[in-house]
Amino acid sequence: MELSSFDFLKQQDLPAGALYMVATPIGNMGDITLRALHVLNSVDGIACEDTRHSASLLQHFGIHKKCVALHEHNEIAGAQNIIQHLSQNERWAYISDAGTPGVSDPGARLVNAVQKAGFRIIPVPGASAVSSVISASGSVMLSSEGRFQFLGFWPNKAKERGALIQDMRSSSKTSIFFESPHQIRDTLITLSKELEPKRQVLVGRELTKKFEQLVTLSAADIPKWLEKAESLKGEFVILVAGRQTSSDKAPEYSALLLWANALSPHLGSKEIAAVLSQALGITKKEAYQVALDAKDQNEGQ
Structure with missing residues (x-):
């Protein structure tokens, strides 16, 4: 069925003088959205992270449109070029090499410059390695109640890696980051040594592609898995489950109430719950109940 047969697309509002941030597939061409195709066919020009890749x-x-290169090395100058086109009431799109622009890809500086120049930014959602792996993560996301922190690409410098590992060890949120095939073995070995043996780690490889692989392991099982891994080629997304507080280590209710009472004059119940959950590793539900109890106690005095 041809794209033109989808009449609802013709009803889409496509404001002029706007920049469209368009998500593209991360591997499987079938993941392009109908809206993305409609926008790319309708704009006056397309800025690409790599024109050769996007071609x-x-x-x-x-799709046959004027394309210009806009990447991390020319993003500021390239943004001024786009702004010039927008000032002539044109529509322009930006696409990165794969996935959603601005997610560990160029795009943030472009958006910032265009917004400051007074022009509209319109996101056109689609494929993202982060949301894709979360949807298939199961138990790795359960303990954090859906909360996560995205760390981008794993750093090369030892000092920065050490800081992130410490952050992952202490955070109750699931941590997500990208890694290259050249470093993945060393990174996974480091995680196996630095994390608690039972901490869950999900390894996602080549998402949406022919050799896609999703494996959930405990930190202790990583070395054994690496010995038998058939391939460590491709793009990797790693999830590290958040820190769990076992019941025997959880703070006593009386101690929690002391915290909540100290915060009560300064914060609302939701804010108190957020502080307790983050600082003490208890669930949001438990923290909110303690906050309510503290408020009731203070109002009764």
């Missing part, structure tokens, strides 16, 4: 995508879908 195959655009050619595959029969």
Whole structure:
């Protein structure tokens, strides 16, 4: 069925003088959205992280538009070029090499410059390695009640790696980061040594592609898995489960109430719950109940 047969797309509002941040597939061409194709066919020009890389995508879908390169090395200068086009009431799109622009890809400086120049930014959502791996993470996300922190690409410098590992060890949120095939073995070995043996780690490889792999391991089992791993090629997304507070280590209710009472004159119940949950590793539900109890206690005095 041809794209033109989808009448609802013709009803989409496409304001002029706007920049469209368009998500593209991270591996499987079928993950392009109908809206993305409609926008890319409708704009006056497309800024690309790499015009050579994007050419195959655009050619595959029969999209023939003026393309300019806009990457991390020319993003500020490239943004001024886009702003000039927008000032002429044109529509422009930006696409990165894969996935959603601005997620560990260029795009943030471009958006900032365009917004400051007074022009509208319109996101066109689609594929993202982060949201894709979360949807298939199961138990690794359960303990954090859906909360996570995205760390981008794993750093090369030892000092920065040490700081992130310490953050992951102490955080109750699931940690998510990208890693290259060249460093993945060393990174996983480091996690196996630095994390508690039972801490869960999800390894996602080549998401949406032919050799996609999703494996959930305990930190202690990582070395054994690496010995048998058939391949460590491709792009990796790693999830590290948040720190769990076992019942025998959880703070006593009386201690929690002391914390909540100290915060009560200065914060609302939701804010108190957020502080207790983050600082003491208890669930939001437990923390909120303690906050309510503290408020009731103070109002009764």
